[in-house]
Amino acid sequence: MPQPGKILLSVTGFDPAVWLAALQKHAPDREIVTEPASADDPTIRYAVVWKQRPGVLSGLPNLAAIFSVGAGVDHVFQDPDLPEVPIVRSVADDLTERMSEYVVWQVLDHHRKGPRYRRQQAERVWNEDRMQPAARDVTVGIMGMGILGRDAAEKLKALGFRIAGWSRRPQAIGGVEGFAGDAQLDGFLAISDIVVCLLPLTPATRGILSKPLFARMKRRGPLGPAILINAGRGGLQNEADIVAALDNGWLGAATLDVFNQEPLPATSPLWNHPRVMITPHAAATSMPDALVPPILAQIEAFERGEELRNVVDRQAGY
Amino acid sequence: MPQPGKILLSVTGFDPAVWLAALQKHAPDREIVTEPASADDPTIRYAVVWKQRPGVLSGLPNLAAIFSVGAGVDHVFQDPDLPEVPIVRSVADDLTERMSEYVVWQVLDHHRKGPRYRRQQAERVWNEDRMQPAARDVTVGIMGMGILGRDAAEKLKALGFRIAGWSRRPQAIGGVEGFAGDAQLDGFLAISDIVVCLLPLTPATRGILSKPLFARMKRRGPLGPAILINAGRGGLQNEADIVAALDNGWLGAATLDVFNQEPLPATSPLWNHPRVMITPHAAATSMPDALVPPILAQIEAFERGEELRNVVDRQAGY
Numbered sequence: 332m333p334q335p336g337k338i339l340l341s342v343t344g345f346d347p348a349v350w351l352a353a354l355q356k357h358a359p360d361r362e363i364v365t366e367p368a369s370a371d372d373p374t375i376r377y378a379v380v381w382k383q384r385p386g387v388l389s390g391l392p393n394l395a396a397i398f399s400v401g402a403g404v405d406h407v408f409q410d411p412d413l414p415e416v417p418i419v420r421s422v423a424d425d426l427t428e429r430m431s432e433y434v435v436w437q438v439l440d441h442h443r444k445g446p447r448y449r450r451q452q453a454e455r456v457w458n459e460d461r462m463q464p465a466a467r468d469v470t471v472g473i474m475g476m477g478i479l480g481r482d483a484a485e486k487l488k489a490l491g492f493r494i495a496g497w498s499r500r501p502q503a504i505g506g507v508e509g510f511a512g513d514a515q516l517d518g519f520l521a522i523s524d525i526v527v528c529l530l531p532l533t534p535a536t537r538g539i540l541s542k543p544l545f546a547r548m549k550r551r552g553p554l555g556p557a558i559l560i561n562a563g564r565g566g567l568q569n570e571a572d573i574v575a576a577l578d579n580g581w582l583g584a585a586t587l588d589v590f591n592q593e594p595l596p597a598t599s600p601l602w603n604h605p606r607v608m609i610t611p612h613a614a615a616t617s618m619p620d621a622l623v624p625p626i627l628a629q630i631e632a633f634e635r636g637e638e639l640r641n642v643v644d645r646q647a648g649y
Numbered sequence: 650m651p652q653p654g655k656i657l658l659s660v661t662g663f664d665p666a667v668w669l670a671a672l673q674k675h676a677p678d679r680e681i682v683t684e685p686a687s688a689d690d691p692t693i694r695y696a697v698v699w700k701q702r703p704g705v706l707s708g709l710p711n712l713a714a715i716f717s718v719g720a721g722v723d724h725v726f727q728d729p730d731l732p733e734v735p736i737v738r739s740v741a742d743d744l745t746e747r748m749s750e751y752v753v754w755q756v757l758d759h760h761r762k763g764p765r766y767r768r769q770q771a772e773r774v775w776n777e778d779r780m781q782p783a784a785r786d787v788t789v790g791i792m793g794m795g796i797l798g799r800d801a802a803e804k805l806k807a808l809g810f811r812i813a814g815w816s817r818r819p820q821a822i823g824g825v826e827g828f829a830g831d832a833q834l835d836g837f838l839a840i841s842d843i844v845v846c847l848l849p850l851t852p853a854t855r856g857i858l859s860k861p862l863f864a865r866m867k868r869r870g871p872l873g874p875a876i877l878i879n880a881g882r883g884g885l886q887n888e889a890d891i892v893a894a895l896d897n898g899w900l901g902a903a904t905l906d907v908f909n910q911e912p913l914p915a916t917s918p919l920w921n922h923p924r925v926m927i928t929p930h931a932a933a934t935s936m937p938d939a940l941v942p943p944i945l946a947q948i949e950a951f952e953r954g955e956e957l958r959n960v961v962d963r964q965a966g967y
Contacts, residue, residue: 425783428809432784435808436761439754448928449767455920457912457929465743465939466750489807490753491746594775602773610766611775618783 336376341383353619425621433614464553466491472523532564533648541569545576654694659701671937743939782871784809790841850882851966859887863894874901
């Protein structure tokens with residue numbers, strides 16, 4: 332049996348220590364380094380990355396695969412010297428469940444008038460909103476019907492919401508009204524009272540949540556103008572356009588977990604907009620103890636000769 | 650075929666007009682009145698009530714059944730001259746679904762640190778809580794495992810939460826750790842990170858949410874001290890004890906939809922307690938168009954000779 336391949340952990344933007352500790356804990360017999368011995372270190376077989384140091388992977392002659400410690404891989408592609416090896420995204424029940432929690436939480440917070448009741452409480456006002464629609468009268472439209480979108484759809488369906496899904500390619504999902512591609516985006520927006528964005532960030536989706544899309548959203552639904560929830564990536568949204576759309580009545584409210592610049596600058600007008608809920612990129616935290624075991628299991632399967640799963644389509648960018 | 654029986658609608662505390670309109674719309678051929686012709690009016694066959702005018706039902710010789718336009722019937726029993734006829738509670742998918750929406754919403758708001766993130770937003774602070782537990786590490790304990798409790802349990806289970814249930818009599822429900830009666834209340838409280846109260850208000854449950862119960866709650870869980878959500882009835886809770894338990898660390902937070910006096914007086918210290926969420930008895934609004942058809946269907950079935958369903962156990966009080 333060949334020796335287990337060495338792993339390079341390359342993480343920037345946050346402390347790699349927790350990821351190193353998790354790799355060492357779950358793979359005690361495998362060598363793990365945070366820098367290659369040289370730019371052309373032949374001993375590195377796998378890279379586990381979050382926004383890897385640009386160029387760090389380009390000269391490694393025996394690199395077999397790159398694993399992202401997140402569901403998204405846009406951070407991997409920021410590296411202009413990315414070698415032509417398979418890129419694997421993280422798929423883990425833990426990540427999926429946390430994202431669905433977040434989506435259901437924020438859909439319900441808008442549906443059940445959380446902002447209104449909290450404002451009333453601050454003013455000691457007792458006033459029930461008798462126009463409370465039932466879930467069955469509200470359509471949640473999900474942009475991005477991958478693993479995350481489908482799981483959120485299931486859980487929202489169980490609460491009684493009507494579900495629409497928009498994806499690049501047509502998909503048939505039970506109980507979901509499906510829309511695909513640019514041609515069907517208008518139809519999707521026309522029926523969605525709450526739009527949840529879980530799209531990957533790619534050249535095709537960058538900036539999609541901007542004025543032209545907001546202009547086509549539903550104006551009069553059971554909750555008022557359409558509501559936006561973006562738990563995908565900040566690069567999907569134009570933040571000035573969100574503020575303008577809130578102020579001109581195109582958008583009723585927005586929940587944003589991601590931003591073009593993170594942390595969101597203190598000067599952003601989003602912080603104190605009365606109809607914006609902000610969370611600090613906390614929708615679905617990548618927990619090392621949940622994500623490292625599936626990565627190691629893939630590496631072990633690969634070393635037994637099996638194929639890698641959840642490999643990114645480099646053409647599509649996700 | 651006998652003539653359809655006359656209905657007396659007796660509603661106090663809010664405008665009966667919407668209920669009268671719904672009864673007239675759904676039963677155009679039936680006579681509906683809001684007062685009997687006399688105290689011993691022999692033509693009244695059915696009463697549809699919310700906190701009926703005390704004594705209004707006592708002298709009606711041909712009254713066959715009383716229908717409550719809500720899931721609870723404590724308001725019916727406030728009448729000291731209640732005749733000995735069957736009392737029927739409202740059971741409707743609409744009511745059940747609204748209540749489950751509310752419970753899931755508030756469980757998620759505490760689980761996902763809604764109050765913390767909203768406070769941070771007000772201060773323009775970007776700070777992810779990395780101690781975010783997964784749903785599978787959090788136990789939601791439901792007091793009252795009737796139709797509402799079981800439906801909420803199902804929906805919380807689907808999100809991954811562990812569920813405990815406490816009820817008067819033992820019940821076996823898949824995926825729910827069951828506890829019953831006074832003897833098992835301690836065991837239930839010992840494992841519940843979030844306690845959701847959906848109990849009926851009866852002489853046995855009045856004031857149950859008070860100091861002795863808070864003293865036995867979990868002190869150290871993945872979310873901190875136990876969290877209380879009361880969407881049952883205000884009479885179940887001692888409000889001074891809730892404030893004291895929040896302030897001495899027995900309770901981490903509370904969501905209250907119901908109060909001993911409604912509207913909650915402006916002088917209540919609950920209004921501006923930083924760890925209390927208040928909604929104005931809005932968890933599961935009784936919508937006339939959803940509740941009237943099942944009541945009329947029961948009346949029609951009764952007139953065909955069928956038995957009434959959802960009849961209250963007068964001994965138990967619910």
